[in-house]
Amino acid sequence: MTESMAKEALLSHAKGHCCWGVGPAASMTLSSIRDTYAYHYILHTFTEKREARWAWTPHVGGDIDGGSFFSV
Numbered sequence: 001m002t003e004s005m006a007k008e009a010l011l012s013h014a015k016g017h018c019c020w021g022v023g024p025a026a027s028m029t030l031s032s033i034r035d036t037y038a039y040h041y042i043l044h045t046f047t048e049k050r051e052a053r054w055a056w057t058p059h060v061g062g063d064i065d066g067g068s069f070f071s072v
Helices: 003-015 023-027
Strands: none
16 A cells, blocks of 8 residues: 555545544655554444333232131
């Protein structure tokens, strides 16, 4: 990769971001270009939401708690 190709790639990358200025990228000088390996990965995460809620069941006649504790 030549210096002009590297500078063009940097300017193209800077133009792709709305808040980045291309001024520093256009005026900088490259002192050396070295081949290196770079890894790019995307981490997808999924979240789960749980809530505890009260649940009521209406009592429709009959004994509560299986019968009376005291016999009459």
